Every structure is written in structure tokens, then in C-alpha cells.
Amino acid sequence: MYARWVLTALLAWPLLAGLVVLLLPGRLAKYVALAASLIEFAISVPLWWTFVPAGGMQFVADYSWIASWGIHFTVGVDGISLFLVLLTTFLMPLSILGSWSYITKREDGFYALLLILTTGMIGVFVALDLFLFYVMWEVMLIPMYFIIGVWGGDNRLYAAIKFFIYTMFGSLLMLVAILVLYLHAARATGVYSFSYAHLLSNAKDLGPVAWWLFAAFFLAFAIKVPMFPLHTWLPDAHVEAPTAGSVILAGILLKMGTYGFLRFALPFFPAVALNQNVQLVIVVLSLIGIIYGGLVAMVQPDFKKLIAYSSVAHLGFVMLGIWALTLQSVQGALLIMINHGISTGALFFLVGMIYERRHSRLIEAYGGIARVVPLFAAILTIVSLSSIALPGTNGFVGEFLVLLGSFRTYPIATALATTGVIVAAAYLLTALQRVIYNPLTNPENEKLTDLTPREIALLVPLLACILWVGIYPKPFLQRMEPAARALIEQMRP
Amino acid sequence: MRLDPSVYHDLLLSLLPELVLTGWALVLLLFVAWRHTTVSDLRVAGWLTLLALVSTAIATWWLWWNRAGVQELVTMIAADDFRWVADWIFLGAAALTVLISFAYLEREQLLAPEYYVLLIFGTLGMMVMAAGADLMVIFLGLELMSVAVYVLAGFDRRRARSAEAALKYFLLGAFASGFLLYGIALAYGATGTTNLGLIGGQVSIMGRPSVMLLAGLALLIVGFAFKIAAVPFHMWAPDVYDGSPTPVTAFMATGVKAAAFAALFRVMNQAFARVPAWHDILWWLAVVTMIGGNLFALSQRSLKRMLAYSSVAHAGYLLVAVTAGGAAGTSAFLVYVIAYTLMSLGAFAVLAAKGRAGESDVLIDDLAGLAGKRPWLAFALAVCMLSLLGFPGTAGFIGKWYILIAATSAGQNTLAAILVLTSVVSAGYYLPVIMAMYMKPEPIEAAHVDVRLDRWGRAAVAAVVVGLLLFGVWPNRLLDLARAAGDSVYPAATTAITPP
Numbered sequence: 001m002y003a004r005w006v007l008t009a010l011l012a013w014p015l016l017a018g019l020v021v022l023l024l025p026g027r028l029a030k031y032v033a034l035a036a037s038l039i040e041f042a043i044s045v046p047l048w049w050t051f052v053p054a055g056g057m058q059f060v061a062d063y064s065w066i067a068s069w070g071i072h073f074t075v076g077v078d079g080i081s082l083f084l085v086l087l088t089t090f091l092m093p094l095s096i097l098g099s100w101s102y103i104t105k106r107e108d109g110f111y112a113l114l115l116i117l118t119t120g121m122i123g124v125f126v127a128l129d130l131f132l133f134y135v136m137w138e139v140m141l142i143p144m145y146f147i148i149g150v151w152g153g154d155n156r157l158y159a160a161i162k163f164f165i166y167t168m169f170g171s172l173l174m175l176v177a178i179l180v181l182y183l184h185a186a187r188a189t190g191v192y193s194f195s196y197a198h199l200l201s202n203a204k205d206l207g208p209v210a211w212w213l214f215a216a217f218f219l220a221f222a223i224k225v226p227m228f229p230l231h232t233w234l235p236d237a238h239v240e241a242p243t244a245g246s247v248i249l250a251g252i253l254l255k256m257g258t259y260g261f262l263r264f265a266l267p268f269f270p271a272v273a274l275n276q277n278v279q280l281v282i283v284v285l286s287l288i289g290i291i292y293g294g295l296v297a298m299v300q301p302d303f304k305k306l307i308a309y310s311s312v313a314h315l316g317f318v319m320l321g322i323w324a325l326t327l328q329s330v331q332g333a334l335l336i337m338i339n340h341g342i343s344t345g346a347l348f349f350l351v352g353m354i355y356e357r358r359h360s361r362l363i364e365a366y367g368g369i370a371r372v373v374p375l376f377a378a379i380l381t382i383v384s385l386s387s388i389a390l391p392g393t394n395g396f397v398g399e400f401l402v403l404l405g406s407f408r409t410y411p412i413a414t415a416l417a418t419t420g421v422i423v424a425a426a427y428l429l430t431a432l433q434r435v436i437y438n439p440l441t442n443p444e445n446e447k448l449t450d451l452t453p454r455e456i457a458l459l460v461p462l463l464a465c466i467l468w469v470g471i472y473p474k475p476f477l478q479r480m481e482p483a484a485r486a487l488i489e490q491m492r493p
Numbered sequence: 494m495r496l497d498p499s500v501y502h503d504l505l506l507s508l509l510p511e512l513v514l515t516g517w518a519l520v521l522l523l524f525v526a527w528r529h530t531t532v533s534d535l536r537v538a539g540w541l542t543l544l545a546l547v548s549t550a551i552a553t554w555w556l557w558w559n560r561a562g563v564q565e566l567v568t569m570i571a572a573d574d575f576r577w578v579a580d581w582i583f584l585g586a587a588a589l590t591v592l593i594s595f596a597y598l599e600r601e602q603l604l605a606p607e608y609y610v611l612l613i614f615g616t617l618g619m620m621v622m623a624a625g626a627d628l629m630v631i632f633l634g635l636e637l638m639s640v641a642v643y644v645l646a647g648f649d650r651r652r653a654r655s656a657e658a659a660l661k662y663f664l665l666g667a668f669a670s671g672f673l674l675y676g677i678a679l680a681y682g683a684t685g686t687t688n689l690g691l692i693g694g695q696v697s698i699m700g701r702p703s704v705m706l707l708a709g710l711a712l713l714i715v716g717f718a719f720k721i722a723a724v725p726f727h728m729w730a731p732d733v734y735d736g737s738p739t740p741v742t743a744f745m746a747t748g749v750k751a752a753a754f755a756a757l758f759r760v761m762n763q764a765f766a767r768v769p770a771w772h773d774i775l776w777w778l779a780v781v782t783m784i785g786g787n788l789f790a791l792s793q794r795s796l797k798r799m800l801a802y803s804s805v806a807h808a809g810y811l812l813v814a815v816t817a818g819g820a821a822g823t824s825a826f827l828v829y830v831i832a833y834t835l836m837s838l839g840a841f842a843v844l845a846a847k848g849r850a851g852e853s854d855v856l857i858d859d860l861a862g863l864a865g866k867r868p869w870l871a872f873a874l875a876v877c878m879l880s881l882l883g884f885p886g887t888a889g890f891i892g893k894w895y896i897l898i899a900a901t902s903a904g905q906n907t908l909a910a911i912l913v914l915t916s917v918v919s920a921g922y923y924l925p926v927i928m929a930m931y932m933k934p935e936p937i938e939a940a941h942v943d944v945r946l947d948r949w950g951r952a953a954v955a956a957v958v959v960g961l962l963l964f965g966v967w968p969n970r971l972l973d974l975a976r977a978a979g980d981s982v983y984p985a986a987t988t989a990i991t992p993p
Contacts, residue, residue, distance in 0.1 A: 068973060069898070069972070135886070138885045142879070142884070149932040156932070176897060176909045179901045180901055
């Protein structure tokens with residue numbers, strides 16, 4: 001019973017709650033939104049237990065939507081999307097809690113958009129109809145556009161429109177590619193349908209068109225990941241967005257790109273994706289992302305921008321792991337997707353908290369604050385270490401698996417990627433030192449207050465996840481394995 | 494219900510909607526001959542116009558419901574689903590124009606109820622154009638429509654810009670009519686007939702089309718391209734749209750454009766289906782119009798001029814549907830026109846509310862902070878902008894999607910790619926409107942005090958927004974209607990008709 005309605009409910013509930021929040025008076029907005037997102041999380045939690053790792057697509061619901069084009073509302077979850085859905089529902093209540101005192105104007109609009117955004121994000125991960133996927137992919141743009149543009153920093157208008165146009169540019173070409181796939185399948189079988197399974201089984205004999213289609217999908221997903229040199233929207237958007245926006249952008253939106261590769265670009269066009277030259281290009285771009293992202297992060301004066309560039313590096317590991325196509329590397333890539341959401345999300349929360357107190361994100365504005373705010377310093381240290389991939393934290397498991405798995409496919413590239421781990425240590429530890437250690441020179445920092453109970457409540461679940469995945473990742477890997485294995489099987493020529 | 498045009502009764506029946514509207518136009522003429530001075534006269538005339546439009550729509554509906562069709566294809570008037578759906582579009586555009594005109598005419602002190610008479614005659618011309626199965630009938634409809642709209646463009650005769658718009662529109666429109674008429678003459682010279690079906694039959698007998706026919710085709714396309722404001726025949730559009738009273742601009746951008754497109758569709762699909770040359774011409778026209786319209790719109794600061802150029806860009810998208818052709822192209826065209834009519838009229842309605850008396854230039858930046866003061870109005874304009882952008886969840890997306898399906902299934906993948914790329918460009922001018930309303934503070938405290946829609950304007954905008962969102966999420970009915978209409982035109986294009 002649960003299996004039949006859960007995904008539909010996960011999609012409908014936040015949308016409904018978002019509309020309710022809009023109608024209620026502004027001062028109630030955050031309470032209602034928090035309650036709604038907690039209920040959403042509660043609905044999603046049983047997915048963890050009821051999910052059968054070897055069961056393929058599960059919790060499938062299928063309704064006819066636009067009959068004359070063969071469009072269905074089809075949703076389902078497998079080992080790839082399960083964790084992304086859970087990550088979304090997990091991060092939403094935390095984001096709302098993190099905006100509690102940060103957002104002061106037009107609260108009802110902000111929380112309503114956050115809830116509507118939830119529907120869009122979950123929709124992207126569960127859609128099994130390419131029309132539905134495309135609609136969800138675009139729909140989540142609008143709330144994010146408003147969140148950056150209305151509640152963002154000083155340069156928010158520029159960041160918002162850049163984010164919007166970059167994403168739209170990629171996705172519209174994907175739209176044409178989806179249509180070409182649809183018509184190709186319809187010509188071959190006579191069945192007009194956007195169903196994932198239908199298009200997948202008829203994507204074999206595309207001929208040279210497959211190159212164009214792959215390019216269109218690649219562009220859409222590569223912008224979202226973002227891969228070098230398409231990453232330039234990311235620092236702007238991440239820095240200008242309010243805390244919750246940055247957390248969601250880094251934690252979930254970037255994963256849509258890598259998810260798109262795993263779900264669509266690779267299985268649809270295996271021949272193109274595994275072409276020597278394509279592999280070379282993608283591996284090189286991932287490597288540039290890892291190393292260049294790390295080096296640029298090293299010289300950032302702005303802590304938030306530093307984290308933004310570190311995302312480029314982390315996502316480079318994910319891309320490398322996906323393209324290496326071994327069981328460990330794909331599992332590792334999936335795990336980094338989750339870890340990055342947790343660790344980078346936590347980093348953005350922490351930067352947001354200190355920003356609320358001092359109204360500065362510049363690293364040089366701080367120094368020695370461990371003495372004033374010990375709890376904050378301790379948590380920042382743990383989270384940074386997890387982002388550096390210290391053994392015992394979640395980051396280590398993912399990056400180790402990716403490096404281990406990729407070494408078999410791309411030994412040289414993997415060796416170079418390993419330096420990325422060192423660069424990560426260099427930029428994060430330096431920043432950490434400059435922010436919380438060193439002598440306390442700036443008198444303004446002496447009056448900083450330590451974390452409030454609300455902030456602790458929001459960080460504890462993230463810390464718990466960091467340690468859980470770091471020490472006992474088996475339940476995660478177990479649930480991912482069959483899906484990763486199936487993907488590798490599919491890709492075998 | 495099969496209608497036999499040789500029987501007088503059936504002939505009248507097939508013209509029922511046009512006759513009903515003509516009757517109303519005459520009644521209204523008589524009425525304004527007596528009463529044309531006060532505000533209340535204006536209101537009564539407006540209400541009579543709405544009544545006329547509704548009763549015409551009902552007459553059209555009756556014919557549609559009874560599946561009226563003409564027995565033989567060689568007639569001057571077509572009776573098919575395409576015509577009925579097109580009629581509803583014109584009537585709907587006219588009705589929404591009336592709703593936003595009430596407050597506008599009073600505010601601008603244009604107390605002349607002849608406005609509504611002209612509106613009805615313009616609509617009548619459009620209906621004749623969509624119904625014409627003969628080049629002469631189409632030309633008659635075009636002239637009837639154009640003359641009425643020339644006068645409407647200059648209706649605010651005390652303002653120099655309105656007069657300029659009317660004169661410009663008239664001079665260039667007369668040129669376009671000349672081209673069209675010359676094209677008709679050459680087509681007649683080449684085939685010996687002006688009937689669309691018979692021309693189609695002659696062309697298939699001819700094999701290779703003669704030079705005279707090709708010249709005629711080219712002139713016809715030029716004539717239509719003027720009316721739909723396709724690049725490079727769009728030069729008149731920004732000035733005319735800018736100078737005309739805002740409701741008239743809305744009517745021109747939607748109704749006039751839709752009518753010219755409907756006629757273009759019929760002419761190309763029925764008369765010239767066997768002449769491949771027009772595909773190439775329209776392909777280039779579509780590409781140039783999409784690129785040109787979007788790029789020009791990008792640099793506009795005035796909202797009205799931006800909407801004028803955006804309507805040029807949308808003509809480009811519609812030309813993609815014409816180029817794709819076939820039943821899918823026709824249905825896609827109808828769906829897109831319905832969506833475009835709604836979103837365009839919605840945007841112009843909000844613009845009409847924002848512009849103060851005597852002052853027509855509303856810059857996009859003037860909208861700054863509108864969302865804080867007039868949240869519903871800002872929301873409506875935002876929905877219209879997103880729909881114009883072709884964003885999922887709105888009717889504009891469904892329309893664009895349909896055009897893309899039609900284009901890709903006709904093998905026009907390049908055209909589809911250009912369409913979506915130029916759509917990305919259009920984000921560059923639609924988003925700043927949303928940005929100004931939601932993300933910028935209002936310049937002075939009282940910036941939006943007198944931005945107000947009256948009850949009827951509000952009803953029009955509400956109808957538009959509901960329509961856009963409804964068709965965006967649940968377009969099934971609309972698609973079925975359009976598909977039937979598309980099928981009703983297309984078979985005529987494939988079956989060759991032997992002339993008597």
C-alpha cells in the first residue's frame with residue numbers, strides 16, 4: 001500500500017503545503033513550513049526499510065497525463081535515486097531551520113518557494129517519464145531563481161539571471177533531444193510514449209544522431225554538475241544565495257547533473273559515452289575540475305566562494321567515478337553525491353551562522369575565534385575534515401572507493417586526481433587555521449556568541465550522518481550495489 | 494451535417510457566424526449614430542459588442558457541434574474545424590480586448606463608441622480570412638480587417654504618435670495588400686483560378702511549377718509576411734504597436750497576427766502543397782524572424798516596444814509550425830496561437846493598467862517593486878512572461894512543445910534547435926520584467942498608487958492567468974480540439990483535385 005502512494009505523496013505534499021504557506025500570515029510561515037518538511041521527511045523515511053536492494057525500480061506509480069502525446073505521470077525509485085530522494089527530504093527541514101533568523105523579509109514567499117522547490121527536486125529524481133522529468137527539471141528553476149534574486153546578497157540579480165540562463169540553455173537542447181528520441185522510438189515501434197523504459201529499449205540503433213543527442217544531454221547535465229568550463233555560474237549563485245539556497249544548490253541541485261548522467265546520458269548512448277575520445281574529454285575535464293577547482297578555492301578570500309569552488313572539485317571526483325564504470329567507482333560516486341550534500345551543506349550552514357553574527361564572509365575578518373566560540377570551532381573542524389576526506393568520516397569512504405575503482409580504468413588520471421585530495425587539505429585546513437586558530441586580533445570577534453540550541457539541533461543530524469557513513473557505510477553501499485551493477489551491465493557493449 | 498453550397502439555405506448556414514456578427518455590427522452602428530457622447534454610451538456599446546461576440550461564438554459552436562462540412566471541396570468558403578477554432582480565437586481575442594478597453598477608453602478620454610464598431614468589423618474580417626477557400630475571399634477579409642485596424646491604430650487622434658502609427662500602418666499595409674493582390678493575379682495567370690483547391694489541382698497537373706506561379710507564390714508570402722510582421726518585413730511593427738492605444742495593440746498583436754497566419758496556413762497547405770519552394774522560403778523566414786525578433790527585443794527598455802518585438806519573435810515560432818506543415822503543424826499552430834493570444838493579451842492588459850493617462854512609455858524599470866504593492870497584478874504579469882518564455886506549467890510551454898514535435902517529426906531538427914536557442918535569448922528580456930517587479934525596490938513610495946485594473950480588466954486578466962495555468966497543466970481537451978482541426982485541413986492538401 002505504502003509503495004503505491006509514497007512517491008506521489010512526496011511530490012504533492014510540499015506543493016500543497018507551499019500554497020498553504022502563501023495563504024497564511026507571514027509570521028506563521030516558518031512554523032508551518034518546518035512542520036510540513038518534517039512530515040515530508042517522515043513520509044520518506046520508511047523508504048529506507050521497505051526498499052529492496054535487488055528489486056530494481058520500486059514504488060512505481062503510473063497515471064495517464066496527456067494522452068494524445070503518450071505522456072504519463074510515472075515515478076519510481078531505484079538504488080541510484082533512493083538516496084537522493086532521502087537526501088532531499090533530509091536537508092529540507094534543516095534548510096528551513098537554517099533560515100529561521102536569516103530570512104526577515106517576505107517570509108511566506110521564501111518558505112513557500114522552498115517547499116515548491118522540494119517538489120521539483122524530488123520530481124527530477126523519481127520521474128520515469130521524460131516529459132515529466134523535463135518539466136520537473138525546469139520547474140525547480142523558478143523557485144531557485146526567486147530565492148537567489150529576492151533574498152540573495154548584493155550582486156543577486158546578476159547571479160540569479162546567470163543561473164537561470166545557463167541552466168535553461170542546457171536544458172532546452174535536451175528537450176529537443178528528448179523529442180528526437182521519442183519520435184525515433186515511435187517510428188520503430190508505433191507506440192508514442194515518453195516512458196523511460198520504452199525510450200531506453202529503443203535507443204539502440206540511432207546511428208550518427210546519437211552523437212548529437214548525447215551532446216545535448218551532456219550539455220544540460222554538465223552545466224548542472226558543473227563541469228569545467230561550464231562552472232562559472234556556480235560561484236556567483238552559491239555566494240549570492242541565502243544560506244538555505246546555497247545548501248540546496250550544493251547539496252541537491254548539483255546532483256541532478258550527475259544523476260542525469262547515470263540515469264539518462266550513459267544508458268541511452270553507451271556507444272557514444274564509451275567512445276575513446278569522449279572518455280578522454282570527460283576524464284580530462286573532470287581532472288581539471290578537481291585540480292583547478294581546488295587551486296582556485298585556495299586563493300579565495302571569501303569563505304563561501306571557497307566552498308563553492310570546492311564543490312567543483314568534489315563533483316569532478318563523482319564524474320571520474322561514473323565514467324570509470326567499475327562497481328567500486330560507481331558506488332563511490334553515488335556515495336560522494338550523498339556526502340557532498342551533507343558535508344558541504346553543513347559548511348554552508350556554518351558559514352551562514354557566522355555571517356549572521358558578523359556580516360562578513362571574508363576569511364581575513366576572523367582569526368582565533370575558537371576561544372570565543374569553541375562549539376562552533378569544533379563542529380567546523382569536524383565538518384572540514386569530512387570534506388577533506390579524513391578516514392573515519394563520510395568523505396573518506398566515497399573518495400577512496402572512487403579512486404580505488406577508477407584506478408583500474410584510468411590509472412594515470414586517478415593518480416593525478418589523488419593530488420586533488422591533497423589540494424583539498426591545503427585549502428580547507430589553511431582556511432580553518434585562519435578562521436578559528438591564529439591569534440585573535442580583531443576586537444569585533446571578541447563578542448561573538450556561540451551556537452544557539454536551534455543551530456545545534458540543526459547541525460547534530462548532519463554530524464551524525466558524517467560519522468555514520470564514515471564508520472559504517474555498509475547499509476548505503478548494500479542498497480546501491482544492485483543498481484550500480486545493473487548500470488555497468490547495461491553499458492557493456 | 495453536410496452543407497451543399499449550391500443550395501441557398503445551406504450557403505447562408507455556412508456563413509452563419511459571419512452573418513450574425515454583421516447583423517450585430519449594423520445594430521451597433523445604428524446605436525452609435527444616436528448615442529455617442531457620454532461615458533454610459535461607451536459602456537453600453539461595449540456591452541453590446543460583448544453580446545455580439547458571444548452570440549457569434551455560439552453560432553460557430555452550433556456549426557461545430559453539428560459537424561458542419563461542405564460537400565465538395567471547390568467552394569469559396571471552407572467549413573471545417575480549422576475555421577471554427579480560428580473563429581473562437583479571434584472572438585476570444587476581441588472579447589478580452591473589449592474587457593480591457595472599458596477602463597482604458599474612459600481614462601484616455603476616448604469617448605467614441607465607434608471604437609467598438611471598428612473592433613467588430615476587424616473581427617469579421619479575420620473570420621472571413623480564416624474561412625476563405627479562395628484567394629479573393631481571403632483578400633476581401635484581409636482588407637476588411639486591415640481598414641478597421643488602420644482606423645483603430647489612429648483612434649487616439651489627439652496624440653501625434655497614434656496618428657503616426659495609423660499613417661505608417663496604412664501606407665505599409667497598402668503596400669502589402671498590393672503585393673498580395675499582385676501575387677493573386679500571377680497565381681491566377683498561372684493556373685486560371687483563384688480557388689485554393691483548384692490551384693492545388695493545377696499545380697499537381699503542371700508537374701514543375703511555372704515561373705509565373707513561383708513569382709506569385711513569392712509575392713503572396715511577402716504580403717502575408719508584412720501582416721504577420723516577420724523579419725525583414727517587420728519594420729512597421731514596433732512603431733505601430735508603440736503608438737496605438739494599448740488595447741488596440743493587444744488586438745493587433747493577437748487577432749490580426751492569428752488571422753494572417755490562418756490564411757497563410759490554408760493557402761500554403763491547400764494551394765501550394767505540391768510546390769516545395771515555399772518550404773525553403775518559410776524556413777529562412779522563420780530562422781531570420783526568430784533570431785531577429787529576439788535580438789531586437791533584447792535591447793528594448795520600453796515594455797510596449799519589448800512586447801512588440803517579442804510578438805515578432807513569436808511570429809518566428811509560428812512560422813516554424815507553418816514550415817513543419819502537415820496535420821501536426823496545423824494543430825501545433827492552433828495550440829500556440831491560443832496560448833500566445835492569452836499570454837500576450839494578459840501582458841498588454843497589465844501594461845494598460847500601468848500606463849497613466851496621456852503617458853504611454855512604460856519602461857521595464859518602471860515596474861520596480863510592483864510585487865510589493867500589487868501582488869496579484871505582478872503575479873499575473875509574471876505568469877504571462879513565463880508563458881511567453883515557454884516555461885513548463887504554462888500554456889506557452891505546451892504550445893512550444895507541440896511546435897517542436899511538429900518540427901522534429903517533419904525532420905526539421907535544425908529548426909527545432911534554433912527555436913530553443915532563440916528561446917534562451919528571450920529569457921534575457923522576459924526575466925528582467927519579473928526581476929524588476931520582484932527583486933528591485935520601488936523607486937519612490939507612491940510609484941504604483943494609480944496602477945489599477947477595473948473590475949472587467951481584472952476579470953480579463955484572471956481569465957488569462959487561469960487559462961494559461963490550466964492549459965499548461967491539463968491541455969488534453971485543447972489538444973483534442975486542435976488535433977481535429979489540424980486533421981480537417983490537411984487531407985485536402987494531400988488529395989489532388991482534378992479541375993472541372
